[in-house]
Amino acid sequence: MPSNPLLHFITKVINLEDVKVINYHFLTDDEIVIEIENKLKVAKCPHCGNTSDKIHQNHWYRVRDIPLSDYQVLLKVNRRQLKCKKCHQVFSEELDFIKARRTYTKRLAMKVIKEVLETNVESAARRNRMTTSEVETLLKELEVDLLAEKPKKLKKLGIDEITQLKGGKNYAAVLVDLETRKPIALLEKRNKAVIAEYISSLGLEVLSQIEEVSIDLWIPYKSLIQEMMPNAQIVADRFHVMKQINEELDQKRKKEKRAAEKIKNKKERENILAGLTQSKYPLLKKKENLNSEEKAKIESVEKVAPELGKMYRIKEGIRDIFDSPITSDEALYKFLEWTETAYKYFPKSCRTISRWIDEILAYFDSRTTQGIVEGINQKIKLIKRRAYGLTNFDNFRRRILLNWYFCY
Incomplete structure (x- = not known):
């Protein structure tokens, strides 16, 4: 059994809040399994909100974590099942560092996503000993978690388009928050119906607070804004x-x-x-x-x-x-x-x-212009070249929006 000072040291090194290391062993020459347990003895019942320390059963399983020095790390985790003393329902405790039913930690997911944005799915999967399908699932989940929230403080909106393929006429619409300098949506088509559907999804509360919309000299943009954002001032891009x-x-x-x-x-x-x-x-x-x-x-x-x-x-x-x-x-x-x-x-x-x-x-x-939008379009083109082209639009959109979340 490892000594307590060594276990305390490993606990400090892996740096997971409210978690302590209770054991470890080497699986291969470059893989280590670290057994951990939750320091917290109680958990909140999701059914009634009451806290409970009554263990129903233990559920041990392994999840992959970020590397430690030259070692690939597997965490042996106990996600305890508890029984609520008040409503008598059985529930699994929430662990901050890992999502339910996932075989990797949240921080490993973030690391993999950043690598995907710098290279591609295959390279990131290979470096982290994951399958390409696992990496693609990461991308989809992160898009939902990080990008689904509506831009509640949107006041200045920019609308423009970008060609999906070099020299082509297949335009995608780019919607940008001009104050945060970040794209909020990338739509597969720039036609009025597609843009109207997205704008409508923002809801009246968001639309009513938009003060300015900067557009190029395209009539459908203008009529769409007049119909859906009557409080917004339309600004033609100089x-x-x-x-x-x-x-x-x-x-x-x-x-x-x-x-x-x-x-x-x-x-x-x-x-x-x-x-x-x-x-x-x-x-x-x-x-x-x-x-x-x-x-x-x-x-x-x-x-x-x-x-x-x-x-x-x-x-x-x-x-x-x-x-x-x-x-x-x-x-x-x-x-x-x-x-x-x-x-x-x-x-x-x-x-x-x-x-x-x-x-x-x-x-x-x-003095509102499309300068920020044009700059974003140039960066999107650079991302496309770095990714060796993206023929699937969902992957294209996901990569662009996540890139701005992490890099800008």
Whole structure:
């Protein structure tokens, strides 16, 4: 029988609250079985709430725990059955470190999940001497335990989408708490019915306290929010407004380049093409972020394609409006002035701004954007690559949401 000081030392090392080690033995060269018992002599009856110390029977079984140094650890646990003195019902005691009917401790489950998120299911199972089905069960259980709770303090919501497969058109919807900077849901489709079903599940108490919802310029999002969250202010994302303007600008660049390629005069053709070559990214950048070479390229564009150069200056004009410390009322007049000048060059964007003007102006009240959502989308893409692709959507969603729970 091991000495009491040694058992006390092992009790300290395994560090389980209200548990003491009563024995141990080596199962193999790298596996140790540690026999433990509960220090608490009483347990609460789940039927009537009364405490009892009357043992009905002992139930010994083994569970796997986190490794101890180079040894795999198995805990020999006694989950006692007691009989309530008040209601006379038989019940099993609750053990904080292990869920009922599980062959592993809660902390081992957490360790395995973190390893899955860093690698994959097969590697995590192999390292912890578990089956892949056990690991997959861990993932599913943890999703229920940790992610099922509704976001009760949700005040600022962001809605966007991400493609599930590279280059595909199969979009998943991403819903983000903009204050905690964490995704709260990943939905298999971004259509109105699927998003409405999830939003409805949050309940009226949660929906009524949402103050702002940031979205891209997609009408179904807008109508959905108006129907289900009438108290929320819809904020059109400024970066999606700029994205549309940049797309029109780039279309003009391509048009100028195609026109230049048709010029018969070789010298004139080469001069214009030289001015337009490698101009895409300088034209899309903010003027204050241009380096000396990019500034020179903008000057070349203005010389060979004056209209394109003017469009760049107009584009930067609306960016200046968004960056200005002005109120929504002041911004309205700025946008009216801008559209008068810009309509000739950016007709599509001007019509979009006209349709979404209330939602665009809402940005100036609290400066809410989709920047956080876009950042999360980029991290999701990184997780997909690290996981070698995820074709099963449930696994994809589970991995993404658990990753944010543990890592961010």
